[in-house]
Amino acid sequence: MSTNQPANHSIQAWSQINRKYLGKGVRVKRFRRPQRSQIRNRVLMAVLMSRDIKLSRLAEELSVSSRSVSAWIYEGRIPSQTNLDKTCRYLGYPAHVLFNEALIRQSPVLCQPAPSRFMKQAAGEAPKRSDILTGLCMVHDISVTDASRWIGVHPGTFRKWLHHSYLPSAAMQEKAETFFRIPRLILFADCERSG
Numbered sequence: 137m138s139t140n141q142p143a144n145h146s147i148q149a150w151s152q153i154n155r156k157y158l159g160k161g162v163r164v165k166r167f168r169r170p171q172r173s174q175i176r177n178r179v180l181m182a183v184l185m186s187r188d189i190k191l192s193r194l195a196e197e198l199s200v201s202s203r204s205v206s207a208w209i210y211e212g213r214i215p216s217q218t219n220l221d222k223t224c225r226y227l228g229y230p231a232h233v234l235f236n237e238a239l240i241r242q243s244p245v246l247c248q249p250a251p252s253r254f255m256k257q258a259a260g261e262a263p264k265r266s267d268i269l270t271g272l273c274m275v276h277d278i279s280v281t282d283a284s285r286w287i288g289v290h291p292g293t294f295r296k297w298l299h300h301s302y303l304p305s306a307a308m309q310e311k312a313e314t315f316f317r318i319p320r321l322i323l324f325a326d327c328e329r330s331g
Contacts, residue, residue: 178272179233194226
C-alpha cells in the first residue's frame with residue numbers, strides 16, 4: 137500500500153502542472169517563422185505567402201495532409217504526379233516553376249548585406265501582380281528599398297516589377313537572378329505569363 141501513494145501523488149502533481157499550462161491556450165501563428173535555411177522550396181512558399189494562403193488551406197483544397205504540404209516546402213519533397221498537377225492547377229503555375237528540383241536541391245540561403253524588414257503595408261497598398269517576387273521579399277523579410285538598393289535598381293523600378301509585372305531588361309534580370317539565386321525564368325514567371 138505504501139508503494140502506491142508516491143505514484144498517486146506523482147500523477148496528481150503532473151495533473152496540476154498540466155492544468156496550469158494547458159489552461160492558457162495555444163497561440164498558432166499564421167505562418168511559422170522559419171530560419172532561412174529551413175525553407176527548401178522558396179518559390180512555393182513565396183506564392184503562398186503573397187496570396188495569404190495557409191499551408192492547411194492548401195492541403196484542404198488539394199485533399200492532402202498538412203504534413204505533406206509542409207514536407208514540400210520545408211523538406212523539399214516533390215509531390216506525386218497527381219498532387220503536383222492539382223497544385224499547379226490550383227496556383228496557376230507550371231511544375232518547373234513551383235517544383236524546380238535543381239533549385240530545391242540547392243536551396244541557398246539568401247545573403248543579405250544587412251538586416252532588412254519587409255513592409256507588409258507596402259504590399260497591401262498596391263495590387264500584387266508578381267506573386268513570386270513579392271512573396272520572396274516576404275519569405276526573406278526584405279524591404280522594397282533594400283532589395284532595390286542591393287540589386288542596383290531604383291526602388292520605383294523594383295515596384296514596377298512587383299506591382300505591374302514589368303519585365304526588366306536582360307541585365308536587370310541577371311542582377312535580380314544573382315541576388316535571389318533563382319533562375320530568371322522562375323523569378324519573372326508572373327511577367328512572362330501576363331505579357
